[in-house]
Amino acid sequence: MLFTTAAARLTRATITRRGFTSTSALNGVPTVHYDHFASGWNENDEPYTEGKFHIETFNKISPLGLARFPPANYEIAEDYPKNNAHAILLRSHKLQESEVDISVRAIARCGAGTNNVPVARMTQLGIPVFNTPGANANAVKELVLCGLFLGSRRLVDGINHMKKLGEEGLQKERVEKDKAMFGGREIAGKTLAIIGMGHIGAATAREASALGMETVGYDPGLSIESALKLPRQIQIMDSISSAVAKADYISLNIPYIKGEGGTHGIIGKEVISHFKDDAVLLNFARGELVDSEAMKEFLDRGDGRYISDFPDDLLWDHKNSILLPHLGASTEEAEETAAAMAADTIQSYLEHGTVQNSVNFPAAALPERQKGSIRITVVNKNVPGMLATISDVFARHKINIQQQINCSRGDVAYNVIDIDPVVEGAEEINLKDLQKELTMHEGVLSSRLIFGMAGAGYARNIDASHEPP
Ligand SMILES: NC(=O)c1ccc[n+]([C@@H]2O[C@H](COP(=O)([O-])OP(=O)(O)OC[C@H]3O[C@@H](n4cnc5c(N)ncnc54)[C@H](O)[C@@H]3O)[C@@H](O)[C@H]2O)c1
Numbered sequence: 001m002l003f004t005t006a007a008a009r010l011t012r013a014t015i016t017r018r019g020f021t022s023t024s025a026l027n028g029v030p031t032v033h034y035d036h037f038a039s040g041w042n043e044n045d046e047p048y049t050e051g052k053f054h055i056e057t058f059n060k061i062s063p064l065g066l067a068r069f070p071p072a073n074y075e076i077a078e079d080y081p082k083n084n085a086h087a088i089l090l091r092s093h094k095l096q097e098s099e100v101d102i103s104v105r106a107i108a109r110c111g112a113g114t115n116n117v118p119v120a121r122m123t124q125l126g127i128p129v130f131n132t133p134g135a136n137a138n139a140v141k142e143l144v145l146c147g148l149f150l151g152s153r154r155l156v157d158g159i160n161h162m163k164k165l166g167e168e169g170l171q172k173e174r175v176e177k178d179k180a181m182f183g184g185r186e187i188a189g190k191t192l193a194i195i196g197m198g199h200i201g202a203a204t205a206r207e208a209s210a211l212g213m214e215t216v217g218y219d220p221g222l223s224i225e226s227a228l229k230l231p232r233q234i235q236i237m238d239s240i241s242s243a244v245a246k247a248d249y250i251s252l253n254i255p256y257i258k259g260e261g262g263t264h265g266i267i268g269k270e271v272i273s274h275f276k277d278d279a280v281l282l283n284f285a286r287g288e289l290v291d292s293e294a295m296k297e298f299l300d301r302g303d304g305r306y307i308s309d310f311p312d313d314l315l316w317d318h319k320n321s322i323l324l325p326h327l328g329a330s331t332e333e334a335e336e337t338a339a340a341m342a343a344d345t346i347q348s349y350l351e352h353g354t355v356q357n358s359v360n361f362p363a364a365a366l367p368e369r370q371k372g373s374i375r376i377t378v379v380n381k382n383v384p385g386m387l388a389t390i391s392d393v394f395a396r397h398k399i400n401i402q403q404q405i406n407c408s409r410g411d412v413a414y415n416v417i418d419i420d421p422v423v424e425g426a427e428e429i430n431l432k433d434l435q436k437e438l439t440m441h442e443g444v445l446s447s448r449l450i451f452g453m454a455g456a457g458y459a460r461n462i463d464a465s466h467e468p469p
Contacts, residue, residue, distance in 0.1 A: 053350050053454045056085035058093035061110060062332075065339020069347065073454045086455055087346045089339075090116070097121055105448065105458055106130065106349050108342035110335070114359050123412050126379035126445030126460070128361035130345045134199035135338035136329035141203040143328050144251055144284050147307040148192070148208070150322050151249065151280035153184030188212035193247035195240055196254030196285070197222055202229040204251050209233060218243040219254075240266070245274040249282065256286035265291040277302035284309045284328050295321075353377040353416045353450055355407075361414055362407035369418045373402050374431070375450040378415040381443045382408040390415055390444075393437050398423045412445075435459055 052075045057066075066076055076089075080101075088100065088107045094116045095107070107117060108130040119129050150156065161178060165171040192208045194201045197219040205215045209231035216235045219226075237243040244250050257263045267281065268291035275281075275298060283290055287310030298304050299320040306321040309328045315321045341357070348354040353375055355364040369375050380386045387406050394401055394417070402418040423429055431449060439447045439459040449457035 051453060051455065053086045054080050054084055055087050055089055055346065056080050056104075057089045058095065058099075059091035059110075061089055061091065061342075062336045062339035064336040065110065065341075065343050068340050068343035073351075074347075086458075087350060089342055089346065091338075092116055100125075100127065102460060102462070103458065105446075106346055108132075108346045110135075110338040110342045111329075112136070119360050123360045123410065126412065128349065128355055128358045128414075130342065130349070130356075130358050132338040132341040132345070133357055135341045136331075136334035137199035137203055138337075139331040139334035140200045140284055140328040141207060142331075143309065143324070144200070144204045144253075144282055145207055145211075147251075147282040147284065147322075148187050148249055148280075151282065151305045151307045152187055154182040156322050158182040187249070190214070190248040191216060191246050192249045192251060193217070193237075193243040194234075195219070195243060195250065195252050197226050197230060198253060199226070200284070201251065201253035202226040204253065205234055206231050213249075216243050216246050240271050241274045244271060244279070245276075247279060248276060249280045250275070251282045252285045252289055254285055254289065256288050264288055267291065267295070269294040269297075272298050275304060278304055280305040280307065282307050286310065287312055350454075351450065353448070355414060360409065361412060362409035364405055364407045364414050364416055366403055366405050366416045366418060370402055370420075372420070372422075373418045374421045376417045376419060376435075376438070377448045377450065378417070378438055379445045379447070380413050380415070380441075381445065382411050382413040383443055386413060386443050387415070389441055390417070390438065393434065393441070394419060397429070397434050397437075398426060399429070399434070 052073055053069075055066075055069060055074055055076045057076060057078055069076060083101050083103045085101050085104055088095070088104055089110065090107070091110050095118065097118055100107070100122070104127060106128050107122060109117060110132055112131055112133055112135075114129055114131050117129050122129050158179075161182070162171060162175070165174050165178075187208075189212060191214040192205070194205045194215060194217040197205060197217045201217070201219065205217060206229060209215050214235075215231055215233065216237050217230070218237045218240050222236075237246075252267065254263055254266070266289050267283075272291075272294050281290070281295070281304070283306070287308065290306075290308070290312075292312050292314040295306055296314050296318065299306055299315070299318050304320060306315060306318070307324075308315075308321070309324045309326050311325075312321075312323060316323050345357050348356065353364070353366070355361045366375070378390055380390070391401070391404075400420045400423075402420055404415065404417045406413065406415045408414070421429060421431065435447055435449060436459075438444060439461050441461075444461050446458065446460045448459075451457070
């Protein structure tokens with residue numbers, strides 16, 4: 001329950017409401033009080049239910065994802081009494097600030113977008129918001145592959161024709177004569193241009209290559225992780241125009257970004273002027289990326305095709321377009337993967353202070369802590385001098401920092417600090433006092449002592465001078 005080295009030096013430990021307190025000192029080794037300071041808590045609100053992390057869910061979250069939380073340390077419920085939830089897991093629920101209890105340390109959305117979460121406000125409060133990038137990439141990639149075939153053969157027209165013949169009782173009589181109307185081409189040996197080679201684009205490139213296609217790609221922000229997944233033969237181009245000029249098929253896999261320098265209508269007249277006459281554009285990214293007028297002109301004049309996962313008021317009934325009702329990520333597996341990823345991300349934040357896949361916090365991970373050390377995390381406003389201030393608190397308490405990381409992103413900074421809680425020569429070490437000093441320092445938003453009992457150890461600086469909502 002305590003730490004090996006500390007425990008060896010401490011004779012007895014009792015569990016208090018708020019954590020651990022050793023009750024006697026031995027051979028000059030100090031007594032270490034592991035109580036937690038809890039700034040701003042209403043003492044009557046029972047902020048800690050001891051022993052488990054409480055995960056509050058909004059929306060129905062895949063049971064396979066929820067099963068990632070070990071029941072020994074986690075409890076999951078749709079509603080907790082006030083100030084009892086430690087983390088929030090949601091899908092599309094539009095989260096209100098009033099639903100984020102003072103006890104909530106983190107929020108995870110099972111999915112890529114986080115516009116249903118008040119992210120800017122959560123940043124002011126020092127609460128990380130996580131998402132699950134790439135969790136639905138396989139689902140979307142499979143539909144892009146389906147789009148390749150939909151764009152190669154007149155499958156939808158053929159299916160509709162068979163229904164009509166069936167209604168008229170003419171299928172057997174007419175099918176061999178009529179099939180000439182629905183001929184197509186094969187994808188093997190053709191060229192696919194991938195615009196945006198992230199999770200979905202890179203996976204699509206790999207599969208298309210395995211199906212015998214040539215691949216070219218354009219992505220000025222290609223990550224190393226994605227680059228490693230690309231097929232070896234892919235040709236990297238230096239502009240969208242040069243990539244599409246070579247292509248029989250074009251797969252668009254980039255984010256939609258509004259405003260100047262964004263991607264609204266990025267596939268417009270100019271880029272389309274480089275398309276081959278019979279090019280097939282696969283848009284499983286966002287409808288707004290394509291200029292509908294320019295695409296209609298292209299479809300009207302040639303044998304080009306537009307296959308999209310999004311509604312379009314101009315193109316929905318064009319003979320050369322096929323629009324799907326945003327089905328890209330709509331698979332059971334994608335929901336499961338997203339829920340599992342969100343659950344893992346929350347756990348590693350709660351148990352280790354690790355930040356990964358956050359949309360408002362910097363990525364941060366310390367190596368495994370040494371036995372007997374205590375991990376403390378501090379969230380503070382990203383203003384000068386905070387790191388020195390935080391280090392100074394430990395120095396004044398004569399506490400040795402074993403390892404430490406400090407990262408910032410925008411207005412927020414995050415520290416993970418491993419300390420040796422035992423100070424030779426000191427009569428008594430009180431981590432509660434230490435946490436109080438850390439937390440109530442101007443500019444600090446919250447702190448956590450990560451050890452021992454799940455659900456304990458969090459303190460917020462409630463009087464921090466953040467803007468009211
Ligand atoms: N149809 C669906 O249901 C569905 C589901 C999930 C995602 N999506 C869409 O797919 C997009 C891609 O998803 P992902 O998971 O692969 O994202 P990702 O972030 O992993 O990859 C996006 C890639 O696009 C690149 N990029 C950005 N702007 C670019 C530009 N102007 N030109 C070329 N490359 C550019 C980035 O550098 C990045 O590598 C998402 O932004 C989303 O809009 C659709």
